[in-house]
Amino acid sequence: MCIRDRYKCMYVVDGGHRAIKFSRLEGIKPTIYREGWHLMIPYIERPIIYEVRSHPKTLETTTGSKDLQTVDIGVRVLYRPNPEKLPDLYRFVGKDYDERVLPSIINEVVKTVVAQYNAAQLLNQREQVSFAIRKTLEERAKEFFIVMDDVSIIHLAFSPEFHKAVEEKQSAQQDAERAKFYVEQALQDKKSTIIKAQGEAISAELIGKSMNPAYIELKRIESARKIAETLSQSNNRAFLDSDTLMLNLVGPINQKLSSLGDKVIPHQQLRILSLIHISEPTRPLYISYAVFCLKKKNT
Secondary structure, eight states: OTTTTGGGSEEEEOTTEEEEEEETTTEEOSOOBOSEEEEOOTTTEEEEEEEOSOEEEEEEEEEEOTTSOEEEEEEEEEEEEOGGGHHHHHHHTOTTHHHHTHHHHHHHHHHHHHTTSOHHHHHHTHHHHHHHHHHHHHHHHHTTTEEEEEEEEEEEEEOHHHHHHHHHHHHHHHHHHHHHHHHHHHHHHHHHHHHHHHHHHHHHHHHHHHOOHHHHHHHHHHHHHHHHHHHHTSSSOOOOOTTTTTOOTTHHHHHHHHHHHHHHSTTBOOOOOOOOEEOOTTSOOOEEOOOOOOOOOBO
């Protein structure tokens, strides 16, 4: 019969696969067959082939955190059947073990682990959460003869209300930091103003101590010279009172002459006249700072 049905007497196990046999007489045999050609009894035995390479599976679920925040989380796992437990896997779970077992245990494990963390920890300790999910999922999958090669979190989001609360909190923190900066700036401005005022006070005190009549008279003469130069450059002719423009440079002399006149020339009245004459621009500049004359007149 094997010669006539030679193709039914043999089967092939491809790379990355394992096979077991189901016998109509003995049931599932414990022997696991690797890659290559293998023999079987036609009509009595049939091969059951499993792919033992890793398969990806993604599952998204909605759960709650420790602080009762709604969390949308997506998990991607890499799984494969345990090659040493293929007879038990087929006996208790079946060929479609990934559809029967994985959705339920992944949902259960993810919700159990996420419930142990609050929203801030889920964001800041994402790697730790992923490791906890993987460790727990490996223990649960081992009961169903499934091996978990990798578990990772690919999606993590919160409700719109949570995002709005976070934005408001960040905005409040920024406002607080801005107000703190303004306060510090005001304090620095206050210190700067105080230091500047103290410096000006010290400067005024030093200038006041260094002041003497000769220095004041020198500054007055310099100011009179600047005023006279400015008036001389004008196109108009001006006759102005020298006292008004600080140009009465013979004032001190007049005072001395007045005092001498009272002592030396009694019963005489001293009259002082000061006049400023600004020449026209076409003539040589000549400034008469003071013209005075003494006139004696009997009382």
